[in-house]
Amino acid sequence: MSEFWFFLEVLLSGLFAGTMYSLVALGFVLIFKASGVFNFAQGTMVLFAALCFVGFLEMGWPVAVAAIVTVGIMVAWAYSVERLVLRHLVNQAPIILFMATIGIAFFLEGFAEFIWGSDVHPLNVGIPNDAWFVGPEGEMMIQQFDLAAAIIAGLLVTVLALFFHYTRIGRALRAVADDHQAALSVGIPLNQIWVIVWSVAGFVALVAGIIWGSRLGVQFALSIIALKALPVLILGGFTSVPGAIVGGLIIGAGEKLAEIYGAPAIAELVSYMSGINNISLGGVEEWFAYVLAMFFLLFRPQGLFGERIIERV
């Protein structure tokens, strides 16, 4: 019985970690849908937002003020990207836009270092950090931090979903995602929509940055961790918001389970076949997501929820 509880614990902690992947992936999906741009800079935006936030906190500002000012900075950032880059590249091939976002990413990373330095900043916004023990004899441990992070992520996603479905701007965003030309023709201004989308992506990046940063400290490695969103996107489909969420959860849970249960099984198999004893395998967590993504590319390239292309004959 205690094994079952242990399994549940592993699964839950994986799912919680997955919500973080989902958040970063969500930022990618928003921008991809609305402007057809694969925004390589999304990870750097997570880092940049977190650095600004923690920097303001260290200057002694209250959490709320730091958060609001950081959101303001992300909006200004969105505006500059549209003004200085996107606007001039509208009808270019996707690969050119992609290259542009790589440039943006390196610029932003350098700019962040220039302003805030390259130290690791501990971050504490008061998310509880104790553990609960549940189960008949307290077999299962739940980190309150993980739970809180998952709830925050869930709330954010819900608010975004409502925004997209029930507001005028949200509807316009979905219209732009469906058909740029038609959106223009009914008078939806693409430039404004892009600013809004990049701002929302910046806000999502801030939330992800605060949560990741609270766990790991705000550091430059954050922009690398954010790359985990890539396999998530391949799993979920680049254009699907639910896909980003479910993809994140699957990868989060999958890599934890693979680490705990998969690794020993593989090790056993290898030692059985090679006759060498005591092989131990670690680090499955590091590559599991990418291998899973590769299988998806082979067998279901549109992802789990890749938007169905509606075709009428």
Add this chain to the structure above:
Amino acid sequence: MSVATEATAPEAALLRVNNIEVIYDHVILVLRGVSLEVEKGGIVALLGANGAGKTTTLKAISNLLGTERGEVTKGSIEFEGVNVEASSPNALVKRGCIQVMEGRHCFEHLTVEENLLTGAFTRGGDRAGIQADLEMVYDYFPRLKDRRGSQAGYTSGGEQQMCAIGRALMSRPKMVLLDEPSMGLAPQLVEQIFEIVKKINEQEGVTILLAEQNTNIALKYARYGYILESGRVVMEGAADTLRNNEDVKEFYLGLGGEGRKSFRDVKQYRRRKRWLG
């Protein structure tokens, strides 16, 4: 000039296109001096075969050429006497000029009703007015009311055409640039849609500039027509006049004389050459 003549001077045209030239990709010259005028309240047809430049003309008017790397390099376009050059598509829709694109271009993943609502984007938060207009559109197109909750991508071609027209109406336009509404639809349905367009024109006072390959039906509903060929206006006139013109009959209405299919008929060959050359 006496005051009296000024007062009776004809009202300025709603739309005036002056000798425009359009170039795609900096090199492909597509319109070579197109001029036309549309008076307030009318239905005007822009006719011509594939590739004549009808769509390009409409996109030049609504300023949608930019996304296709097209550019108006000569001439001018005035809507209500004001040049459209500096206006974004968004501003033009606000000014009352909206395009219904060729091929409908509904937002596939939005429901029919959401599609209609996007048409009201430029009107901001005027909830009551928008709701009233939604009912108005449903009155004109009862089929859309039945399908209001369906994803537009899953509706029929005719319903999508209605949806695209309804969506444009939601912006409260003065003028609709309607590009090839008959495309790919059964004749009966085409007739039905044109009847509704005519009703909208009469009851809502919406002026319509209609691009059509289907000369027959277009001249039945329009008051005036322009015929485009290779980026030039080759003929214009009242719809009746055009309908009875021999050349139009022959090349656009498929009503040629008995010798029509004979390529040896030199006279006809010359005429064809003049038209298509």
